[in-house]
Amino acid sequence: MNYGMVLEELREAAELKRKDIAKILNISNSLYSRYEKEIQIMPIEHLNTLANYYKVSLDYLFNLTKTNNYSKVNNINIKLASERLKAFRKEFNLTQSKLATLLNTSHSVISEYEHGKKLISTPFIYTIAKKYHLSIDYLLGKTDASKELVTN
Numbered sequence: 001m002n003y004g005m006v007l008e009e010l011r012e013a014a015e016l017k018r019k020d021i022a023k024i025l026n027i028s029n030s031l032y033s034r035y036e037k038e039i040q041i042m043p044i045e046h047l048n049t050l051a052n053y054y055k056v057s058l059d060y061l062f063n064l065t066k067t068n069n070y071s072k073v074n075n076i077n078i079k080l081a082s083e084r085l086k087a088f089r090k091e092f093n094l095t096q097s098k099l100a101t102l103l104n105t106s107h108s109v110i111s112e113y114e115h116g117k118k119l120i121s122t123p124f125i126y127t128i129a130k131k132y133h134l135s136i137d138y139l140l141g142k143t144d145a146s147k148e149l150v151t152n
Helices: 003-013 018-025 029-036 044-054 078-091 096-103 107-114 122-132
Strands: none
Touching: 003 018, 003 029, 003 044, 018 029, 018 044, 044 122, 078 107, 078 122, 096 107, 096 122
């Protein structure tokens, strides 16, 4: 998903060690190391924490845009994220079953996301953003800016 290299560059530019970031996330140094090396997928909540810490967008962390500065730090809004996921699905004429097939998951998981019972997983939000050229920050309710991915 390409966030590991970006996280490493941001960490090094801030002159921090992996253990410093692990402390921010309240996880072990070895777990953070696996996340940064993308051996293990980092939960979107941790990616959001780091995006806010570095004041960059999630789209930037995923290397989907070159625009990296955020003047306002926002958290994920699970209610808005569930509404936007459903709106996205309808806009592209996808049933929950079709979206589930695209993401290699079950219809019930998509339903849980759309009802705000669970926050969409990192690989699923990345797949949607990449395939449909949509902003992860918009989809997760962090911003009301354009839902289209800004690549410059």
